[in-house]
Amino acid sequence: MLKYFIEYMNLDQVKSICVAINSMKRKLQSGDFINPMQEFEDVEPMFQEIKEIAVKTKNERLANAQYVFKEYFLLFCELRNYFNKLKIKDYKASWDKLQDCFDIIKFVGKFTNEENRFELPSLYDLLLEYEALYPYKLFCSSEFVIEKATCSICGKSVLGLDCPHIKGELYWGEPCIHKIEKIKYFQGVALVAHPENKRCIMQVVDDDITDDEKFKKLDDFIGLNLPFLQMFSINSKIERKMDVKYKNVGRNDICPCGSGKKFKRCCISKLYYQHIKYSVTPSKKIELFYF
């Protein structure tokens, strides 16, 4: 669908959109994250015009291609948005932006053959490495029974076979979305590692861990000041570290914990603790595709 869209370079709107996306990619590459949505707002009416042309010329494929390309365009805005959140250390909010980027890459991939996805596979791999730096590993997945849901294209019920549309597919430049209107009951919430939506994270309300501690791994990485589009891998090694509290305590000294026992008969097992040491290996920079 991406390639199909740029085949229409003879349309002024397609040409202007390609110029705009090239400029945005350059900004992304140079680390300019100011006004990340500006370009998208500028070109959005052009996508609408292309859709109208497609409808007028009865070209559903072009109508759908403009939607896929619009999402592809949006991805680079969201990437700038995401990296900006990292830059200003707004790590909590950056998680949702990261998931937005994943969703768009997957959506575009659904409509594009693997060999025509340009830089998307590399960006996906890069974002996976970023995702691994967050503390979120378990997510909530709700279970419920749907009694009424309708199709965004035809308005018919999607709980029967009358509606001909398939969820997630495109029809004349619009995605088919299921709108849930009535839930009979909630059955529960499951903890899963691989949910449909990773925005529903698990957090313990009254733990003592500060946000700084939670995002330490990510923060340490950002502190390295690598270019945001630099591929990298993280390796971890378990090391034994001496607890400084016990550094000057001799085996036969009274234990500092206040038990009155000798250290060797009390807290000596706490002298060393396990520590995970991370090392970052930078690799190639991602080459963005210019039209």
Added chain:
Amino acid sequence: MEEKIKVINSNTSFSEYFELESISDNTRKKLETVDFVAVPAKYGDNDFCFAQETIEFIKFCRQNDTHHSYDILADADIKVRSLHSFDIWAPIIWIATEILLPIAINVVGDFIKSKLKGREKENANIDITMIVKRKHEEKTIHYSGDAKTFKETFEKIDLNKM
């Protein structure tokens, strides 16, 4: 990811569902006249629900295989149990005769492929049950495991010996 196939002799009856939901005779007959029928399962105390992907699966099959008939065992709209993990919760499929089992495996394989397009690098499980009519007996085949190896797992098995 581990693939698990469980095959058991079964004797499925939908009488409770038919009674509870006042299912018409025409719908009841689908079990004898339609090649592949998506059927509900009982959840909780009294509720019969269909798996999350039921309608999408039947629509997909109808679009991609016009040689066989696909339907749902319901008069009107169904109730769907929605589970928002990325795993594929495929319907329970009633298969009219054992010779159609390879067709079912093929179409489920194609359905998985379409669901994973754009998400090729992600791991995903599929949960699916097929109830196969075999003359006077019936077998229930339940697969739970890696969605990507669904088809090849079944290809390694002699379906006649199930």
